[in-house]
Amino acid sequence: MRMTKYKLYYFNLRARAEVARQLFALAGEPFEDIRVEFEDWFNTIKPMGDMPFDALPVLEVDGHKIAQSITIARFLARQFGFAGKSVYEQAVVDSIADQYSDFFPHVRPFLRTLLGFENHDLDTLLIEKVRPARDEFFGQMVKMLQASESGFLVGQTVTYADLLLAEHVSTFKQYDPHYVRDWPEIQDHWAKVRAIPNLSKWINDRPETIY
Numbered sequence: 001m002r003m004t005k006y007k008l009y010y011f012n013l014r015a016r017a018e019v020a021r022q023l024f025a026l027a028g029e030p031f032e033d034i035r036v037e038f039e040d041w042f043n044t045i046k047p048m049g050d051m052p053f054d055a056l057p058v059l060e061v062d063g064h065k066i067a068q069s070i071t072i073a074r075f076l077a078r079q080f081g082f083a084g085k086s087v088y089e090q091a092v093v094d095s096i097a098d099q100y101s102d103f104f105p106h107v108r109p110f111l112r113t114l115l116g117f118e119n120h121d122l123d124t125l126l127i128e129k130v131r132p133a134r135d136e137f138f139g140q141m142v143k144m145l146q147a148s149e150s151g152f153l154v155g156q157t158v159t160y161a162d163l164l165l166a167e168h169v170s171t172f173k174q175y176d177p178h179y180v181r182d183w184p185e186i187q188d189h190w191a192k193v194r195a196i197p198n199l200s201k202w203i204n205d206r207p208e209t210i211y
């Protein structure tokens with residue numbers, strides 16, 4: 001049987017491509033993990049205009065390109081069985097991904113400052129922007145966990161929504177060691193997701209990056 005050929009283009013960061021990479025790891029599916037240097041992107045690849053919407057990540061599936069990180073994650077999750085077990089569950093999973101996208105602009109300046117693309121005081125951003133947004137978002141996620149009663153956000157098994165939340169937690173634990181101290185349900189969720197054997201192997205083996 002011919003295998004689908006996947007190429008994932010992104011920068012040498014976890015950031016917006018990491019959930020896609022983790023879905024490949026969970027499924028045990030091979031893919032080409034193409035990590036573009038910023039210099040090559042801005043000087044060569046972007047000017048060629050071959051990437052939809054002129055941004056990364058982009059997933060190439062047998063030569064067909066798909067853009068937008070959440071769309072890529074949803075596509076792979078559907079392919080590999082991590083998108084929710086019923087149409088209703090899938091809608092709830094997608095709604096969490098959309099909620100994550102609404103939350104993300106509150107933490108984006110912090111991440112862009114780490115990369116040197118913006119220039120803010122990181123402690124001020126943490127206190128004034130990141131933590132208040134975190135409290136609202138984590139409160140919403142705890143309600144999902146309480147409703148599902150499985151330790152995962154939706155249904156009985158891991159979905160790409162769990163990966164989005166757990167990867168966010170990992171990133172901010174790196175820079176704010178007490179990030180989940182007052183959120184035991186979120187800490188337990190993070191530990192449960194990251195204990196999944198294929199995922200924990202990927203996390204141990206993956207390239208070390210700033211976030």
Ligand SMILES: N[C@@H](CCC(=O)N[C@@H](CS)C(=O)NCC(=O)O)C(=O)O
Pocket residue numbers: 015016046054055056057067068069070
């Ligand atoms: N909403 C898009 C945002 C994509 C995006 O902003 N990508 C950034 C990196 S995280 C990028 O390609 N920046 C370089 C550029 O815009 O030229 C997604 O989630 O994929």
